[in-house]
Amino acid sequence: xxxxxxxxxxxxxxxxxxxxxxxxxxxxxxxxxxxxxxxxxxxxxxxxxxxxxxxxxxxxxxxxxxxxxxxxxxxxxxxxxxxxxxxxxxxxxxxxxxxxxxxxxxxxxxxxxxxxxxxxxxxxxxxxxxxxxxxxxxxxxxxxxxxxxxxxxxxxxxxxxxxxxxxxxxxxxxxxxxxxxxxxxxxxxxxxxxxxxxxxxxxxxxxxxxxxxxxxxxxxxxxxxxxxxxxxxxxxxxxxxxxxxxxxxxxxxxxxxxxxx
Numbered sequence: 001x002x003x004x005x006x007x008x009x010x011x012x013x014x015x016x017x018x019x020x021x022x023x024x025x026x027x028x029x030x031x032x033x034x035x036x037x038x039x040x041x042x043x044x045x046x047x048x049x050x051x052x053x054x055x056x057x058x059x060x061x062x063x064x065x066x067x068x069x070x071x072x073x074x075x076x077x078x079x080x081x082x083x084x085x086x087x088x089x090x091x092x093x094x095x096x097x098x099x100x101x102x103x104x105x106x107x108x109x110x111x112x113x114x115x116x117x118x119x120x121x122x123x124x125x126x127x128x129x130x131x132x133x134x135x136x137x138x139x140x141x142x143x144x145x146x147x148x149x150x151x152x153x154x155x156x157x158x159x160x161x162x163x164x165x166x167x168x169x170x171x172x173x174x175x176x177x178x179x180x181x182x183x184x185x186x187x188x189x190x191x192x193x194x195x196x197x198x199x200x201x202x203x204x205x206x207x208x209x210x211x212x213x214x215x216x217x218x219x220x221x222x223x224x225x226x227x228x229x230x231x232x233x234x235x236x237x238x239x240x241x242x243x244x245x246x247x248x249x250x251x252x253x254x255x256x257x258x259x260x261x
Contacts, residue, residue, distance in 0.1 A: 150165075
């Protein structure tokens with residue numbers, strides 16, 4: 001898990017690289033949670049995931065909070081087969097609580113270790129599909145020449161993935177575990193609290209939370225990159241975090257479900 005120290009574009013938060021043994025069998029969603037799936041949850045519970053809006057991305061601008069944007073209206077047209085975005089950490093947890101009660105199974109967010117194991121699918125390369133991001137447009141939706149047509153200042157892979165913004169789930173080729181969009185399309189919120197490095201990280205695959213080793217639980221980790229991110233960010237080792245505040249939402253962030261077996 002993580003990256004070797006000293007390599008290009010490998011921040012300190014990806015080190016030290018370390019071995020993890022997944023102690024408990026787990027299942028993880030084949031796809032990210034879709035807009036249609038989230039709509040069913042909202043219809044049944046009347047949960048409000050729109051209050052406070054969503055930070056959207058406009059051509060030539062950075063992310064800007066917009067009270068009119070939300071998971072139903074992120075700023076461009078989507079279908080029920082697109083990954084649900086404009087998700088905050090609490091929005092994801094509310095969905096998982098509902099799904100658990102509805103199915104009788106305990107659904108949860110994956111841990112960082114589980115996510116990276118699932119994303120790599122046995123690989124040690126920069127991306128699960130290899131080291132050449134310019135060959136990645138059949139495997140991921142990230143910053144590419146289609147996105148560059150709208151956002152000309154972006155660093156982009158020299159290929160076309162067919163979408164300038166988010167794409168329907170399952171559109172690109174899956175990894176060796178049969179999982180789709182483990183790189184790009186939408187960031188995936190995870191269970192772990194934010195930690196600056198992997199020093200002291202659990203080695204059994206469990207989520208790294210404050211009770212285990214003090215961390216910043218005002219922020220939780222997200223992994224995988226998204227449709228709008230520079231190519232190196234969709235690497236399997238890349239880590240970022242988001243605030244837990246219910247009003248902290250971005251039009252590039254969704255989630256995937258997991259459960260113990």
